[in-house]
Amino acid sequence: MNFDNILKELEHKGIRNDEAQSDKALKYLNITKDTGEFLRVLVLATRSSKILEIGTSNGYSTIWLASSIPPDGTVTTIESSERKAEEALSNFEKAGLANKIVLLQGEAQAVLKDLNDPYDLIFLDADRSKYMDMIKDISRLLKNGGLIICDNASSHESELAEFTAYLKSQQNFSTSLVPVGKGEFLAYKSSSKQA
Numbered sequence: 061m062n063f064d065n066i067l068k069e070l071e072h073k074g075i076r077n078d079e080a081q082s083d084k085a086l087k088y089l090n091i092t093k094d095t096g097e098f099l100r101v102l103v104l105a106t107r108s109s110k111i112l113e114i115g116t117s118n119g120y121s122t123i124w125l126a127s128s129i130p131p132d133g134t135v136t137t138i139e140s141s142e143r144k145a146e147e148a149l150s151n152f153e154k155a156g157l158a159n160k161i162v163l164l165q166g167e168a169q170a171v172l173k174d175l176n177d178p179y180d181l182i183f184l185d186a187d188r189s190k191y192m193d194m195i196k197d198i199s200r201l202l203k204n205g206g207l208i209i210c211d212n213a214s215s216h217e218s219e220l221a222e223f224t225a226y227l228k229s230q231q232n233f234s235t236s237l238v239p240v241g242k243g244e245f246l247a248y249k250s251s252s253k254q255a
């Protein structure tokens with residue numbers, strides 16, 4: 061199955077599942093389709109080829125990211141739920157993108173400590189209450205000239221207030237809130253803040 065077909069299939073499956081499912085742990089909580097399209101434009105425009113994602117679920121957003129990078133690019137994605145990680149791996153195979161994706165199963169706060177390579181783009185879509193615990197590692201892993209994208213910045217604005225305020229206060233980050241999907245908070249890392 062090509063990735064456009066699997067994206068369509070997962071989009072509908074995610075909506076149906078999450079409407080019917082009352083247990084939050086069993087919801088997919090996928091990004092919206094327009095967020096996927098926005099991620100694709102950002103990946104292409106920034107020429108990102110090494111991407112880190114925190115919060116894989118069943119791999120819907122990962123497939124948007126991995127289908128947007130060049131052939132030698134990689135997406136490293138972190139997921140704490142074993143069940144969702146297994147489902148994501150199967151979806152990566154179906155999409156023909158398994159060779160471009162490295163899935164690390166575990167709690168991101170711990171997994172990040174073992175990563176060292178710089179990333180062009182870091183996409184955050186996991187437990188928002190943990191982002192401040194991860195911010196030092198996220199900043200360390202983002203290259204100068206790299207971009208953080210954080211989902212749910214409008215839908216869960218107050219939960220992200222400390223995190224977004226922190227990035228806005230950093231001299232080397234330029235930030236913007238974009239009203240796409242559930243709200244995408246962008247933070248661009250330069251070596252010094254632009255005037």
Ligand SMILES: C[S@@+](CC[C@H](N)C(=O)[O-])C[C@H]1O[C@@H](n2cnc3c(N)ncnc32)[C@H](O)[C@@H]1O
Nearest residue numbers: 089090091115117120121140167168185186187
């Ligand atoms: C909103 S869903 C991700 C949706 C996915 N990005 C997509 O659009 O298809 C959040 C996922 O993050 C995972 N998660 C939450 N906290 C985590 C953590 N601390 N480390 C790793 N994964 C986490 C959850 O199990 C859940 O599958």
